[in-house]
Amino acid sequence: MASPVKSLCIVVPKAEGESVRKKLLDMDNLRKDLIVDRDESNVFFPIFKKMDLGYDVKEMDFKEAGVVVRSYIDVIDIPEELRPLLPTSFDIVGEIAVIRIPDDLKDHSSAIGNAILEANKPIRTVVSDEGVMGEHRLRKIEVIAGENNTTTVHKEYGLSFSVDLSKAYFSPRLATERRRVAQKVQEGENIIDMFCGVGPFSIMIAKNVSPVSIFGIDSNPYAIKSFMDNIRLNHVENVVPIQGDVRDMLGSLEPADRIIMDLPHRSFEFFEGALGALKEKGIVHYYEILTEVAARDRENELSATARNLGRDMEIEEQRVVRRYSPTQCHFAFDIKVS
Structure with a gap:
């Protein structure tokens, strides 16, 4: 059985559960990747961020909604x-x-x-x-x-993504995370999606926020071809797919307001390059598969890397996106850099 995932949750009396559930959905603050829990008196709704609806908020373990x-x-x-x-x-x-x-x-x-x-x-x-x-x-x-x-079209949040699973990576378990990041983007941002795959992060953002400029980079030529197909499939604009090694491409792009780093087994080796590609102030959405102990150590290593480049950073939020194995989680770090 999969290990539980920790999340903030709002504690609601059962009689009020349905009305609160609808409010959380309207506010895009209900985690659909986790299963709502209950006891004899209350319903526990997993949420992305703390909010004041007049109910207690706490952290607890939830099962993944596989x-x-x-x-x-x-x-x-x-x-x-x-x-x-x-x-x-x-x-x-x-x-x-x-x-x-x-x-x-x-x-x-x-x-x-x-x-x-x-x-x-x-x-x-x-x-x-x-x-x-x-x-x-x-x-x-x-x-x-x-x-x-092995080729199919996957649908999430009204978007369609064509992918051959034998030729490009795609995970449906990141749908809620892609939506969360898209909702943080502001109009006019310049965004670099460093390991874009078939484009789900980039296209989700472009569909939800306009105008923005998004540059998606991937070394896999098939992924970039699929990315281009998915841009047409979803009728989005201002998204530029780039095929090549991200280390060679970052220097040719305008500095970014926001960078997405979803290469969870190797992200740290590219973090210094990401900092160099940011504007004076910016946000990095950093993803890595780690144990809980290693995640705490990684915070210090990320801070040290930023200091060595003369940058200040603050981890605005750290969260578990999904359980990867009995001992490891896919962590998300929202990093504010100045």
């Missing part, structure tokens, strides 16, 4: 002693289910895939996920059931 797949577990034909090992959730990207299968169940991959297809009619392909590898952050995937096709 796709619950008990129905596939009900229909699968597998030895009874192996049932406790079956994954309890999977990701859906468009019409493709992406599931991590434990080693002890590898021989039953086809049965798992076919059961998912049977229990989830909109899904047309099931792939096993062996992790992200290589310079271009590609998933090592294998089709285990359904159509032999």
